Amino acid sequence: MATKVVMEALSPTMEEGRLVKWLKQEGDAVQDGDVLAEVETDKAVMELPARGEGVLRKVLVPVGATVAVGKLVAVIAAAGEDISSVLAEPGPATSERGAGSGERAAPPVPSRSAAPAPSAPSVPTATAPAAAAGRVKASPLAKRIARERGVDLAVIRGSGPGGRIIKRDLEGAAVVSALPARSALSAPGGFEDVPLTQIRKTIARRLSESLGPVPHFFLTVEIDMERAWEAREALNALGEEPRITLNDIIVKVVAQALMQHPECNAWWQGDSIRYFRDVHLGMAVAVDQGLITPVIRNVNFKGLRQIGVETRDLSERARQRKLKPEEYTGSTFSISNLGMLGIDQFTAVINPPEAGILAVGAVTQVPVAEDGAVAVRRRMRATMSCDHRVIDGATGAKFLQTVKRMLENPLAMVW
């Protein structure tokens, strides 16, 4: 029994993948679960596993080609097994673009774009991937069934016109979501959904009309960092690894402050606001050609050392594009720190559906008036972007006050 290897949805938003490298070649024996290839998604380089065993009989997609999710990329079958019927299946109506260039590459298998030869064994008609052209086509009923059963339609092949997924495509098939299980985020008790009050609805509507879908406003606070600096020096003087950075302290402080101000630790969900009971902090990391926000989970339960270890690990793997989808999704609030790049102050753009992001500038020594004299102090400017549908000015200000107080007196973290 031949096993079709299709481009799987390896990230929540993936619509197509670029074949980076084949780790198995035609003729190689493969076991269920073996890694067949590396695929670059919109977010990371991921592994494409085998979903059956036998021999990798046919590779249909050359290295460098980009193909839509759901498309056949290889065939696994027993040695000597006739796989012509699998190969004769009508090809999906997707464009195949060369890596990075946008040029059309030659279709890997000419017969796939033509109708099946009359002599071909009978195959299900019109089996095109539903994800053709980047959009999953499914009947409303199929979408409802998928929603109810937690099925990812991107990995289902539609048998309707134009690859439309219809009810029968979801029947009987061992339908498994391509997405990894959600983290503790979706566990019961992890959050509370509060339906919108009328005043929140009105605020949301009016401000969205004014500023676009996410009505941002910005609050800036200047924070004295002398004591945070001292705290870091003192901790690092213990001589233990890892070394603590100011950023680690800021991450912890923000998490503790969010625990005190849960109204800022929230998602805008259109008809309700989800308030989280734990803090999962997204941390903007610059990578080649973009940025990604790996998530430190349950920061409220973690000490500075663990935060430090995880931050370093996530940043490193983010730069190598090795993050798994669950490592860069599900944050409840974000921090963007451009201090190390010498930026004093900036505003960051909110990562929806989160309601806020804190933009952290550089810690610099500045002259300040203190007790009637000029003193030189280490200061830092932090700017919070707030989604006004969720957070009002005073709410954000109180949260920032707490952040400022904790950084100016780090012991306040353990109050």
Next chain:
Amino acid sequence: MPILTYRDALNQALREEMERDPSVFLMGEEVGVYQGAYKVSRGLLEHFGERRVVDTPIAELGFAGIGVGAAMVGLRPVIEFMTWNFALLAIDEVINSAAKMLYMSGGQLPIPIVFRGPGGAALQLGAQHSQAFEAFYANIPGLKVVAPATPQDAKGLLKSSIRDNNPVVFLEGEMLYNTKGEVPEGEYTIPLGKADLKREGSDVTLICHSKTVAVALKAAETLDQELKVSADVLDLRTIRPMDVDAILASVRKTNRCVVVEEGWPFCGVGAQVVHEIQHAAFDDLDAPVERVTGADVPMPYNKHLERAAKPSPELVIEAVKRVAYLG
């Protein structure tokens, strides 16, 4: 149960309602001495006399208007149009008087009138005499529109229409008058606004009314035998008010629907049905709803072209294959 023709079932309804209520009277061309152009009023003149079975000149606007006036002063007229094609001459009285009077009199003048006669195409009567007007009248607030398919429904619905305090457009069919079916003995009525499941199935919903009920039932039989597709055949019976609940219940069961009607496609009855379905049962649909209608042309006189322009079981089967993704 006795077997009656559609014609005789209507005759029974008229006779019973005229017996029951002395304010009911019948008026139209050839309804008396000639016993009705299609013999629906056979024997009524002899039984009820000239004051209650009134022959009129060939003047549709005039006698429709007299009917509306009679309804305004408390009578219950039944106005027979020889066919609904001729009723175009009276449409001002139907739409501007009958349908509006209750509203424009501030509720003082209910118009309990029935306009009835055969609608739709018969055989080779030409473009001007082969028209289904359900959608025209159903478009008008203030009118009820009834189009029964069987003798039993014809009798029960005509009785309810006569008793209704609103103007009712009652569309019969020249090709239906001779059809036979069981009609219960004794007094019964069928409420307006209630569809009837003529056949029960699980795979697709066929929505129809009047002559297309037979078309849908024939298609359903073939579908069952040849393709193992079982169809719900839902007869709307009343176009307005429409039994949306019955439509939704069936579509939610089958997830697929074909609407069949004799009239033209553009802004037709099926367009309204499709709207109701997509609006309230969107998430239950596994395929776009299909429609089978009369061709979007004046009815051809040529026998073969006329046949091709009418909804047929073959066209219904093709549409069912599309919504069921078969072949």
